[in-house]
Amino acid sequence: MFRVAVTADLHYGPRHQDGADATLALAAELYANPPDLLLLAGDVGAGEDFDRCLGMFADLPCQKALVPGNHDIWVRPDDPRGDSLAVYRDYLPRVAAAHGFHYLDADPLVLPDVGLALVGSMNWYDYSWAADRIPVVADDWQDRLRTKRFTRGRHNDANFVRWEFDDPGFAREAVTTLGGHLRQVLRWVPAAVLVTHHPPFRGLNYPKNEPLDLDGLLWEAFSGNVGVEQLLAEFGDRVPLAFCGHTHYARAATFGATRGYNVGGDYHFKRLLRFDWPDGAVTATEFGTAGEQVA
Numbered sequence: 001m002f003r004v005a006v007t008a009d010l011h012y013g014p015r016h017q018d019g020a021d022a023t024l025a026l027a028a029e030l031y032a033n034p035p036d037l038l039l040l041a042g043d044v045g046a047g048e049d050f051d052r053c054l055g056m057f058a059d060l061p062c063q064k065a066l067v068p069g070n071h072d073i074w075v076r077p078d079d080p081r082g083d084s085l086a087v088y089r090d091y092l093p094r095v096a097a098a099h100g101f102h103y104l105d106a107d108p109l110v111l112p113d114v115g116l117a118l119v120g121s122m123n124w125y126d127y128s129w130a131a132d133r134i135p136v137v138a139d140d141w142q143d144r145l146r147t148k149r150f151t152r153g154r155h156n157d158a159n160f161v162r163w164e165f166d167d168p169g170f171a172r173e174a175v176t177t178l179g180g181h182l183r184q185v186l187r188w189v190p191a192a193v194l195v196t197h198h199p200p201f202r203g204l205n206y207p208k209n210e211p212l213d214l215d216g217l218l219w220e221a222f223s224g225n226v227g228v229e230q231l232l233a234e235f236g237d238r239v240p241l242a243f244c245g246h247t248h249y250a251r252a253a254t255f256g257a258t259r260g261y262n263v264g265g266d267y268h269f270k271r272l273l274r275f276d277w278p279d280g281a282v283t284a285t286e287f288g289t290a291g292e293q294v295a
């Protein structure tokens with residue numbers, strides 16, 4: 001039996017003291033009852049809080065792996081770590097390694113003794129979840145996608161993600177890399193568990209009432225891509241489980257043969273999922289005061 005724990009969206013930092021307290025409680029529970037593998041599905045902490053947060057888990061006597069989230073690659077114009085791509089490719093992997101975390105975006109974690117590999121990606125959005133519907137409801141849809149502008153306010157990625165890519169370009173790279181990792185590991189082990197920050201398929205996205213209004217469609221556009229769904233259609237028979245974060249809304253849903261879980265922690269409370277590989281049920285524990293949106 002191989003015990004796995006998964007969390008996401010810790011958003012560690014002084015701006016959310018109650019959330020930081022919840023993360024401390026979550027870490028204490030892990031030290032009291034260590035799994036064999038800890039997975040973090042992104043939005044660990046912006047700036048130096050990424051380092052501080054991982055430090056809390058550094059002494060856990062287990063294997064550790066993570067994918068970053070969009071908040072983890074936010075930079076300011078004069079950021080000494082470089083642009084978001086430098087943070088993603090150089091800074092975050094270095095900090096992760098310093099705390100004993102495997103950086104899944106760079107390499108899968110293969111566990112031959114367990115017959116399992118962990119494959120992962122921050123994953124990104126390319127508007128494809130809403131591309132056919134947005135032009136119908138807004139004449140200025142191209143400008144809204146480019147500037148990430150809702151009817152009220154903008155997506156903060158427009159302000160703090162700075163790199164040479166456009167969103168479809170980075171999403172394409174992320175999906176291509178993830179597909180390569182899946183092909184590679186499934187030659188070596190019978191099954192893979194997928195970890196992403198942005199949801200891997202639409203059933204794990206934030207639930208909204210249909211028909212979606214313009215802001216709802218823009219959130220669909222900025223949440224995921226059909227490329228990962230195509231990978232799951234191709235390889236899903238051997239990817240029985242997928243975990244993600246980002247929406248701060250707990251969900252479980254199925255895509256083909258893959259059972260997916262959105263961890264669902266938020267700024268003010270945290271959630272820890274646990275399961276025993278290969279066939280244990282996924283259970284959840286909450287830390288801090290849950291908001292009303294918890295499913």
Ligand SMILES: [Fe+2]
Nearest residue numbers: 009043069246
């Ligand atoms: Fe988040």
Ligand SMILES: [Fe+2]
Nearest residue numbers: 043069070246
């Ligand atoms: Fe996020």
